[in-house]
Amino acid sequence: MLPTLLSQIVNGLVLGSLIGLIALGYTMVYGIIQLINFAHGEIFMIGAYGGLAMFTYLLPTFVQQQWYLALPLLLLAGAGVSVGVALIMERFAYRPLRNAPRLAPLITALGVSVALQEGVRVFYPGATAALPFPKVFVQGTWAIPVPGGTVPLRWTGLLIIVVSLVLAFALNSFVNNSRMGRAMRATSQDRDVARLMGIDPDRVIVLTFVLGATLAGVAGILYGADLGFINIDIGFQNGIFAFTAAVLGGIGSIKGAVAGGLSIGLIKALGGQYLPGGTAYDYVWIFVVLIAVLVFRPQGFFGETERVRA
Amino acid sequence: MTRRRTIVTAAILAGALGLTACGTNREEEPAAGGAAAGACDTGKGTLIIGMVAPLSGSLSALGLGMRNSAQLAVDQANEACSVPGYKLAFQPEDDQATPQVAGQAATKLSSDPQVVGVVGTLNSSTSQTVQPILNGRDIVQISPANTGPALTLGEAAATAPVRPFDSYFRVATTDLVQGPFAADYLVTTAGKKSIAVIDDGKTYGAGLAEQFATRATALGAQVVAREKVGEKDTDFSGVITAIRALNPDAVYYGGEYPVAGPLSAQLAAAGLAIPLMGGDGIVDAQFVALGGRVGDLATNIGAPAESLPSAKKFIDDYAAAGYTEPYSAYGAFTYDSTNVIIGALTTALADGDYTEEKRADIVKAVQETDIEGAGGSISFDEFGDTTNKVLTVYTVEGDSFAPIEGSTGAFEG
Numbered sequence: 001m002l003p004t005l006l007s008q009i010v011n012g013l014v015l016g017s018l019i020g021l022i023a024l025g026y027t028m029v030y031g032i033i034q035l036i037n038f039a040h041g042e043i044f045m046i047g048a049y050g051g052l053a054m055f056t057y058l059l060p061t062f063v064q065q066q067w068y069l070a071l072p073l074l075l076l077a078g079a080g081v082s083v084g085v086a087l088i089m090e091r092f093a094y095r096p097l098r099n100a101p102r103l104a105p106l107i108t109a110l111g112v113s114v115a116l117q118e119g120v121r122v123f124y125p126g127a128t129a130a131l132p133f134p135k136v137f138v139q140g141t142w143a144i145p146v147p148g149g150t151v152p153l154r155w156t157g158l159l160i161i162v163v164s165l166v167l168a169f170a171l172n173s174f175v176n177n178s179r180m181g182r183a184m185r186a187t188s189q190d191r192d193v194a195r196l197m198g199i200d201p202d203r204v205i206v207l208t209f210v211l212g213a214t215l216a217g218v219a220g221i222l223y224g225a226d227l228g229f230i231n232i233d234i235g236f237q238n239g240i241f242a243f244t245a246a247v248l249g250g251i252g253s254i255k256g257a258v259a260g261g262l263s264i265g266l267i268k269a270l271g272g273q274y275l276p277g278g279t280a281y282d283y284v285w286i287f288v289v290l291i292a293v294l295v296f297r298p299q300g301f302f303g304e305t306e307r308v309r310a
Numbered sequence: 311m312t313r314r315r316t317i318v319t320a321a322i323l324a325g326a327l328g329l330t331a332c333g334t335n336r337e338e339e340p341a342a343g344g345a346a347a348g349a350c351d352t353g354k355g356t357l358i359i360g361m362v363a364p365l366s367g368s369l370s371a372l373g374l375g376m377r378n379s380a381q382l383a384v385d386q387a388n389e390a391c392s393v394p395g396y397k398l399a400f401q402p403e404d405d406q407a408t409p410q411v412a413g414q415a416a417t418k419l420s421s422d423p424q425v426v427g428v429v430g431t432l433n434s435s436t437s438q439t440v441q442p443i444l445n446g447r448d449i450v451q452i453s454p455a456n457t458g459p460a461l462t463l464g465e466a467a468a469t470a471p472v473r474p475f476d477s478y479f480r481v482a483t484t485d486l487v488q489g490p491f492a493a494d495y496l497v498t499t500a501g502k503k504s505i506a507v508i509d510d511g512k513t514y515g516a517g518l519a520e521q522f523a524t525r526a527t528a529l530g531a532q533v534v535a536r537e538k539v540g541e542k543d544t545d546f547s548g549v550i551t552a553i554r555a556l557n558p559d560a561v562y563y564g565g566e567y568p569v570a571g572p573l574s575a576q577l578a579a580a581g582l583a584i585p586l587m588g589g590d591g592i593v594d595a596q597f598v599a600l601g602g603r604v605g606d607l608a609t610n611i612g613a614p615a616e617s618l619p620s621a622k623k624f625i626d627d628y629a630a631a632g633y634t635e636p637y638s639a640y641g642a643f644t645y646d647s648t649n650v651i652i653g654a655l656t657t658a659l660a661d662g663d664y665t666e667e668k669r670a671d672i673v674k675a676v677q678e679t680d681i682e683g684a685g686g687s688i689s690f691d692e693f694g695d696t697t698n699k700v701l702t703v704y705t706v707e708g709d710s711f712a713p714i715e716g717s718t719g720a721f722e723g
Contacts, residue, residue, distance in 0.1 A: 121366070128370050129367065129596065130596075143581060228572065228601050269547070278537060279549045282548060
């Protein structure tokens, strides 16, 4: 039974690191402007469609056939499209509501989410149904030998784990060590005082959206390459998981988003295997754990308790 | 500032209305049959044949084939002046494969006094909400695709059948036949003895999987796992790991191709080189595009249209009409369903003009149908089920499903 246990842990790590990558976008935007950007899941979905469009309509055949040429271009296209849409969204949907009561941008975010999803459905050719995604990485499976059998790990799954962790570390060191990162932290602590220190909060906020959207776009491409197809619902479903991961890890915390994502992946995989009800109930366990954590530690694993603002 | 905001709001509202208010989908003057229809006497007005099917969403490959096939039947009836004095219009409504949306579509159709019958739905779950709405107005409904037994036989379909709605008919056979038929093939013919059964928890998928599992067990095979996946799930690694440890030699999936295709691909990726078998809901080329593998199996209702001499005319006419989408799994049966309604309409209007009271006569005429259709002979038993219980096993060859020679037959219990 060891191979089964390890296989489920591998499944959990693959899903969890992807969720964590998306969750970083939720957590950073919340950290800076206290907005739960529900449209972030759709940014992930649009990244996948951006990469698909690039592959289908722009790449010449000889590039399509070489994954090591196609994959970097797709990642760029996915990140580029996600960033573009996120910038438009920030400028026209969220910035006008910067000083409005918190509920207004929240409802706007839900509206943007629906608009983006329906926009892709109506305007992307064939997006009313699932579309096959190109195989832009090594296909096949690494059968890891363990006592009693083997543990299958798709090469694309391994790619997701590696890329997600590298990007999360890079983001963490950017926020903690760079000048711009310090400006982000300052803006998150107190926007008005940061402005007095010569920081332009609008620039910081735009940068936050750009970083989150880049990660989401990359996640969209990795997701499509791993599963071989995409549809317009992937944004909503994975967005909800990612939001849950951000809350579980402590919203506003980068470490927390990754820890929350990995927890959700592992709970889903192991809960589906070993807890009563089987895989039909795996979503239930995610939210049972979320509720339990929120009862005993409302700020999540790594979150700070909310300060009262003067 | 305020004015600018008002303008922006108005613009957004206008845009939203433009997107949602597509208005009616009815086409009053079909481009194809326009000239020919002019030759018939249509002085008594226009009667409408409706359709409720998934025209968008993940199942649209099947739904669009249904729409085009019904359109073809209506166009041909207009050209042939099949209903003297009336022009027929076809009004397809999108149900997005969602019961709640299907209910809205049915309400919209049933509120129109000129609607004489409805073809559809595709999903058994959507028919559950459509049936009572249409039945309340005596509008006949014929489904080319519903296989859920309860739709015609009531909740206790297998033991104490009771027909719930007199206006509902179907030309597809039920899963009481399809599930066991699949089990006979997979266990007896293909020799699979250790089978993992997975379904999507919907009316169609769960019912089909249950019927399959019961028969497979009776035939001496072992159902080693009974798992469920979500209709919108995309990553099935958890389920696959759970069944991988049990060493099945085949997987039976109750559900539709948007899940079945990726599921088959992920089975292979996890090192399980075993065939996946499903029902009529996975018989579409999209199954292969989404990851279905060569050697995967499926049962479908009826005999393969390509092999029936009666279907040749349908296939040729469909090609000649130049639709962009293929007629897909239910094309021939949809064409037949539409023709049954048109035929019943002609019978019911033989002794008088159309009024809403005539709808009951149309239902009665459908009940007495006995014709040779593109998909085989069509007549209905006392429950509204087809008496033609033939099924065929298909397998993936190249990039689409092909019928297995000699597998067409009926399940005799």
